[in-house]
Amino acid sequence: MSLTIEGKTAIVTGAANGVGLAIARHFADKGANVMFADMDEARLQDEIGDQPEDTNIRYFAGDLRERLTIANLLSATLDAFDRVDILVNGSRQIMPSDPLDMDDDSVITLLNQNLMTSYRLSQLVAKRMIKQGCGQDEDASGAIINLSSIAARRTHPDLLGYSVSTAALDQMTRSMAVALAPHNIRVNAVAFGSVMSASLKGALKENAEFRGDIETRTPLGRIAAPRELAETVQFLASDGAGFTTGQILTVDGGRTLLDTVTAPAH
Template sequence: MSGQLAGKTAVVTGASRGIGRATAIRLATQGAVVAVHYASDGAAAHDVVDTVRAQGGTAFAVQADFGAVDGPDRLWAGYDERIKEFSADGHVDILVNNAATSVRATLEETKIEDYERMFAVNVRAPFFLIQKGLDRLREGSAIVNVASAVTRMAFPEVVAYGLTKGALNTLTLTLAQELGPRGIRVNAVSPGTVDTDVNASWLRHDPQAQEFVSQETALRRVGRPDDIAKVIAYLASDQAEWVTGQVVEASGGARL
C-alpha cells in the first residue's frame, strides 16, 4: 500500500481494541507494515489484522502478556519470527507504546496487586520493550508513548494509574535526550476521556456521563479512538521530524 509511511514497519502495543486498534489501522492505511500486539484477546487482534488486509494494508498479530517479566522478550521474539515475511532486515521504524491497564480506586482502595500490575504493564513493559528493541530501531525512527491527561488534572479515583502515566512522561523526556543522537524521536500523546471499551461501563451507557464529559471539554464532545490515532500517526511520520521530547495533549481541551 502506498502512503507517507510506505516501506516502514510499526509495532503497536495493546492494538486489539480502542486507541491501539485505531492506531494500527491508521498506520497501515498510510503504508506501514504493522505488528498488532495483544495480551489475551487473539480474536480481536486478528480482526484488526483482517480489517487492515481488507483495506489493502499489511499487518500481523503478536501475543505477549506485559504483566509478566518476560513480556517484552516474548513480543520481540514473535515480531522477529513474523517480520521475516514482510521485511528483509527486520528493523522497526515506529514503536507505539499504547498497552495499559487501569483500576479505578482511590488511595485507600488501591490493592497492592493492582498497583503492581499497573506499573508492570504501563511502565516496566514499555521501558524494557524500548531497551530490548534498541538494536531493532532504525536510525531516524519514532517512539510514541500513550500517556494520559490525568497527569495534569487531579483524579483521586485513579491515583495509581495517574502515577504510571507520569512515569511514562518522564521516560519520554529522558529517552528523547538519550536517543536523539541516533535521530530517534520520542514523544508522548496524552488523551482525555475517550469512548473505548475500557470506559464503556460508565460512559457509553450513561447519557449524563457523556454530557458531563462534553461540558468539561472545550470542543464539547467525548473523544474517539481515531482522534488520538491521528495525532500518533502525525508524530510517527516524517512531518514531525523536528518534534521530540514532547507530551502532546489530545483531549479536545479537557478542563482548560
Template sequence: MNEQGRVAVVTGSARGIGLATASLLRERGLRVAIVDSDLEAAKEAAVGLDPRGDTVSAVQVDVLDADSVTAMVEEVVSRFGGVDVLVNNAGITSQGPSQDVTDEAWDRLLGIHVGGTFRCSRAAFPALAASGGGAIVNLASIAARVGLPQRLSYCTAKAGIEGMTRTLAVEWAPHGIRVNAVAPGWTRTRLVDDTIKRGLINEARLNALIPLGRLAKPEEIAAAIAFLASSEASYITGQTLYIDGGVTIQLPV
C-alpha cells in the same frame, strides 16, 4: 503522508485507540504488528486490516514479562526485517479510594503502564537504532497533568510515562530515535462507553466540562500518534501532545 515500507509495532492494538492507530498506519503504507495480550483478538484485528496477512501480523505479548517482550520484538524483526516505529499503548485502568489500593493492584497497573512501556522500548532499541530514524510514541493521559480522584495508580503511571518520554528522548537522540507521547482526554472507546452505560460516568456532565463539548474519537488520537511517528515530525522529540478538547487548559467557574 506516505510511509511506505516502514514497520510499526503497536501494543494493545486489538481494539480501541491501538486498533485505530494500527489501521491508520497501515493506510499510510506501514507494515504493522498488532501486538496484544489477547492473541485471538489480535488475529481478528489483523485479518480485518489485511486478509492476506502480507503487511499485518498478530503477535501476543505479556508486557509484564521481559522475555515475552523480547520474543515479541524478535518475531516482528524476523517477520518484517526491522522496527521503525513503536507505539506503547498497552494499558489497564482501575478505580477506587486511594487508601484501599492494594500492593498487588498498584504493582500490576504500574508494571503494565510504566514497566511495559520501558520493557518494550528497551527491547525495540537495537532495531529502532538500526533503522536510522526510529520513533517511539508513548501513551500518556490527561491523568498525568490533573488529579483524578480514585485513580491514584493510573495518574501516577501516566505521569511516570511522561518522565520516561523526556529522559529517553534526550538519551536516545544520538541514536536517531525520537521519543514523544500523546496524552488523550476522554475518548470514545468501548471501555468508556461501557462505563457510561453502567452509569458510572454522566456523559452530559462530562461533555459540559470539555471546551469542545464532546469526547474524542479514537481516530483523532490515532492521527496525532501517526504524525509524531512520521517523518513530518522529524524535529520533534521529548514532547507530550495533549489531545483533550481543551479540558486541561481551563479553570471552570
C-alpha cells in the same frame, strides 16, 4: 512537511481494541507494515485474522509484562518485516484506586502495566533501531510514541494508580528522548482526554449521564474518535515531526483548560 509512514514498520501494542486498534489500522491503511500486539489473541483473530505473507499486517499475542514475551514480539516483527522503525506503546490499563486502603495494590499493578511494559519494550526496540542505524543507511532513525493521559496532570483520588503510572510514563518519555537523541531516535507521548476507547465505552454503559459530564467539561463539547488520536500519533511517527522529541502532546479538546477534579479522564 512529510507525514507519510508508507513503507515503515511499526509495532503497536494494545492493538486488539479501542485506541490501539484504531492506530494500528490507520497505520496499515497509510502503507506501513504493522505488527498488531495484544494479549487478547481471540480478539486479534476476530479483528484481523490470519494474513497472507505478502500483506503488511501481522499480529502477535502474548503478555507483554513478561520479558520473554517482549523479546518474542520483536523477533516476530523482524521475521515478518526485517526491521522496526516505529513503536507505539498503546497497551494500558485503567482501574480505580483507594488511597487509604493499605491492601490496594492498584498502584503496583498499573505501574507494571502502564510504565514497565512500555519501558522494557522501548529499551529492546531502541537497541534494534540503533543497530539498524549502524548499517549502510546512516540516515536511519526511529520513533517511539507512548500513549499517556491528562490524568498525569489532573488530580482525582479514585484514579491515583492510573495518574501515578501515566505521570511516570511522561517522565520516562522525556528521559528516553534525551538518551536516544544521539541515535536519531525520537520519543514523544500523546496525553489524551476523553477518547471513545474500550474502557470509556464500558464506563458509558454503566452510567449514561457520564457522557454529559465529559462533554460539558470539554470546550469542544464532545468525545474524540479514536481516529483523531491515530492521526496525531501518525504525525509524531512521521518525518514531519523530525525535530520533535521529548514532548507530551495534549489532545483533549481543551479539557485541561477547564477541568475540575470531579470528572475523571479516561
